[in-house]
Amino acid sequence: ASLKGAHISVPSIFKAFPLSLRKIFFVLSKLVVYGFLILLAYYGYLVLTLITGETLVTLEWVPQTFVQSVIPIASCLFILSETLRIPEDYRNLVLQTSGVEQTGDI
Template sequence: MILASSAKAYDRYLQYFIFLQMIFLSLTVVVGVCFRWSGHSLVWYDEIAGIQLAWITYFGSAYASLKGLHIGMPTLIKVFPKDIRKILFFLSKIIILIFFLILTYYGTKVIIVLRGDTLVTLDWIPQSFVQSVIPLSSLLIIISEIFYYKQAYAQTMKD
């Protein structure tokens, strides 16, 4: 029960964060276009819009993982007997978790390397903050995979 309520709260958090990022991205682009149209281009809006799009993409990937919407091969897996399906399922989940743990580790190393660097157009925003989306979203994908695990297993074992 606690896991289900936590998954629901996590789902809402991801939805709200992605929704707010989409609103802010839209506002950034509209403001940038209006200023450019008036002949007074903002030097920072392209960079910020690109960063916002990246954050939406990474958080969207975590949300897709939570819903089991990433590309998979369920038809191929269903061809095998249940014992082999179970092995393939566990193997795939272990590979996914290891991959995102490695991505979290190296994403954190990138943040350390970028310490002190700032954005080109807004020198008060640290590059390490911008790039923190990589380890952060990797952890979110791991959490999403854990929350979706039971459903994914049931679907894999269903005939």
């Protein structure tokens, strides 16, 4: 869903704004998403440093750090996904197309 930009969006409302305003919203939305994902990766890493040496209660041979490492790893993968989508998203912004057929647009 992330690679296709199929998360929550309302392209029909977004298209109602003039292009200059849409460009500003585009940059702001990317900054908010990157900021959130960077914070998630950072604090996910901090959690890993706090639980070093602990294991799962039911599977004592599985370290907690292995299980919880999904948070910073997934955050970094989402950052990569968002970065790969920038050219297509910007092109769709300029062309006033949604890029992906989405149902339920308002």
